[in-house]
Amino acid sequence: xxxxxxxxxxxxxxxxxxxxxxxxxxxxxxxxxxxxxxxxxxxxxxxxxxxxxxxxxxxxxxxxxxxxxxxxxxxxxxxxxxxxxxxxxxxxxxxxxxxxxxxxxxxxxxxxxxxxxxxxxxxxxxxxxxxxxxxxxxxxxxxxxxxxxxxxxxxxxxxxxxxxxxxxxxxxxxxxxxxxxxxxxxxxxxxxxxxxxxxxxxxxxxxxxxxxxxxxxxxxxxxxxxxxxxxxxxxxxxxxxxxxxxxxxxxxxxxxxxxxxxxxxxxxxxxxxxxxxxxxxxxxxxxxxxxxxxxxxx
Amino acid sequence: xxxxxxxxxxxxxxxxxxxxxxxxxxxxxxxxxxxxxxxxxxxxxxxxxxxxxxxxxxxxxxxxxxxxxxxxxxxxxxxxxxxxxxxxxxxxxxxxxxxxxxxxxxxxxxxxxxxxxxxxxxxxxxxxxxxxxxxxxxxxxxxxxxxxxxxxxxxxxxxxxxxxxxxxxxxxxxxxxxxxxxxxxxxxxxxxxxxxxxxxxxxxxxxxxxxxxxxxxxxxxxxxxxxxxxxxxxxxxxxxxxxxxxxxxxxxxxxxxxxxxxxxxxxxxxxxxxx
Numbered sequence: 001x002x003x004x005x006x007x008x009x010x011x012x013x014x015x016x017x018x019x020x021x022x023x024x025x026x027x028x029x030x031x032x033x034x035x036x037x038x039x040x041x042x043x044x045x046x047x048x049x050x051x052x053x054x055x056x057x058x059x060x061x062x063x064x065x066x067x068x069x070x071x072x073x074x075x076x077x078x079x080x081x082x083x084x085x086x087x088x089x090x091x092x093x094x095x096x097x098x099x100x101x102x103x104x105x106x107x108x109x110x111x112x113x114x115x116x117x118x119x120x121x122x123x124x125x126x127x128x129x130x131x132x133x134x135x136x137x138x139x140x141x142x143x144x145x146x147x148x149x150x151x152x153x154x155x156x157x158x159x160x161x162x163x164x165x166x167x168x169x170x171x172x173x174x175x176x177x178x179x180x181x182x183x184x185x186x187x188x189x190x191x192x193x194x195x196x197x198x199x200x201x202x203x204x205x206x207x208x209x210x211x212x213x214x215x216x217x218x219x220x221x222x223x224x225x226x227x228x229x230x231x232x233x234x235x236x237x238x239x240x241x242x243x244x245x246x247x248x249x250x251x252x253x254x255x256x257x258x259x260x261x262x263x264x265x266x267x268x269x270x271x272x273x274x275x276x277x278x279x280x281x282x283x284x285x286x287x288x289x290x291x292x293x294x295x296x297x298x
Numbered sequence: 299x300x301x302x303x304x305x306x307x308x309x310x311x312x313x314x315x316x317x318x319x320x321x322x323x324x325x326x327x328x329x330x331x332x333x334x335x336x337x338x339x340x341x342x343x344x345x346x347x348x349x350x351x352x353x354x355x356x357x358x359x360x361x362x363x364x365x366x367x368x369x370x371x372x373x374x375x376x377x378x379x380x381x382x383x384x385x386x387x388x389x390x391x392x393x394x395x396x397x398x399x400x401x402x403x404x405x406x407x408x409x410x411x412x413x414x415x416x417x418x419x420x421x422x423x424x425x426x427x428x429x430x431x432x433x434x435x436x437x438x439x440x441x442x443x444x445x446x447x448x449x450x451x452x453x454x455x456x457x458x459x460x461x462x463x464x465x466x467x468x469x470x471x472x473x474x475x476x477x478x479x480x481x482x483x484x485x486x487x488x489x490x491x492x493x494x495x496x497x498x499x500x501x502x503x504x505x506x507x508x509x510x511x512x513x514x515x516x517x518x519x520x521x522x523x524x525x526x527x528x529x530x531x532x533x534x535x536x537x538x539x540x541x542x543x544x545x546x547x548x549x550x551x552x553x554x555x556x557x558x559x560x561x562x563x564x565x566x567x568x569x570x571x572x573x
Contacts, residue, residue: 091571136572
């Protein structure tokens with residue numbers, strides 16, 4: 001049944017270069033509806049650029065991105081962005097920030113409807129009671145919650161997150177990751193997230209895209225998360241597939257991301273069909289995905 | 299017990315003022331009429347000189363009396379050259395406000411445009427650079443006196459507002475603009491709901507600098523234009539050799555300047571946002 005719906009995001013031959021420097025070239029991948037996809041790579045591999053292109057904030061040098069069947073040109077309310085530095089408007093209250101977004105989405109809504117809608121999302125991120133506060137009066141974690149609420153409140157087709165928790169302390173980060181996991185499971189939101197935190201990726205992602213080091217960064221492979229869907233931060237590390245997963249990702253970041261070009265030197269590199277790997281599939285008892293990234297059989 | 303900082307500061311201020319007044323009093327003590335002078339000449343010079351006072355500098359008490367007299371009757375009119383200080387200040391304030399508000403009407407939208415569009419910025423930059431260093435008083439000769447005074451205020455208060463507005467608009471954080479872009483906010487909503495509030499503190503700083511300059515310049519301008527205004531009053535009293543009146547006028551000029559500054563500081567606080 002899942003296989004019948006088209007991918008939510010199709011990235012086809014995406015390339016970006018600044019002058020003579022190619023940051024990345026010929027990038028191909030899909031994101032299925034309701035999927036949570038993380039992109040991992042070192043600084044300089046163009047992670048943020050990819051996200052900005054998906055958001056429409058930056059222009060690619062080549063290739064195209066198709067979201068829900070339509071090629072993207074510029075930013076859109078269908079693609080909400082959660083920025084790394086929360087990017088709240090400091091002269092507006094929490095409610096004001098949300099209302100600004102909601103009114104942009106539905107200009108014809110009356111005041112009461114906008115308020116009720118905003119309140120729903122303020123409650124969703126557990127900020128009830130802070131509606132009238134300005135961002136300066138909030139902690140870092142609370143600000144990022146507002147950022148998340150603002151992005152979700154416009155009910156986007158896809159949610160784009162650019163290292164949303166990297167500026168937070170470990171404790172706050174953990175709590176927010178749990179909440180994002182809960183919200184995305186509840187709403188079946190399609191998410192594309194940039195991170196460099198392996199544990200964050202294992203906890204949140206259904207698939208992890210591994211990028212090699214820049215310049216001329218490549219998509220090395222797509223790691224399918226073999227851990228069960230109902231995982232949580234408190235018990236994920238006890239699962240038998242956790243360490244195979246984690247080791248695979250760390251091994252890539254520490255070594256393979258650097259020497260990947262040597263690894264593929266012997267055989268032709270097919271940018272369009274990057275392999276799916278299933279670390280810990282045996283331990284987890286997971287059936288690997290077919291070559292097109294979809295569930296086999298049926 | 300330790301007193302609060304502002305109370306201690308107030309005590310120190312009062313003490314300093316007392317020392318100043320005392321020193322002034324001592325400096326202007328009348329020396330016994332040792333000076334002999336031709337009575338004709340003494341008559342010409344006026345009372346202060348003929349009674350043998352050392353300097354023409356009045357005593358603090360004389361100044362205080364004059365100030366009190368002006369406060370009691372600020373709006374009298376005894377002919378063209380003798381009007382109450384309230385009337386004179388009123389003329390000056392009116393000219394400053396008209397010139398300043400006209401300047402704001404031009405500078406803020408134009409600054410906005412310059413800040414938003416690199417093209418307009420590049421195109422207008424040579425004109426701004428050329429016109430900015432011209433002393434507004436040099437533009438005096440352009441039209442009749444009253445228009446000129448307002449024009450001078452207009453010219454001298456336009457630059458800080460224009461430049462600060464342009465700078466404030468240019469310096470709006472990229473991430474805020476990106477928020478507006480991803481929300482597909484149209485140009486007008488973006489200008490009024492994102493850029494204007496973001497740049498408002500910088501714009502207000504420019505407005506505060508401008509009103510300060512305008513109030514400085516109006517005195518000089520009115521000395522040139524004559525007729526009415528506090529600048530003319532100072533000039534006129536200088537010709538009358540009435541130093542008490544000049545000191546009074548100076549104090550009032552300072553006071554009005556202070557009020558202008560504080561009003562704009564208040565307004566600036568309203569639009570400032572903590573980050």
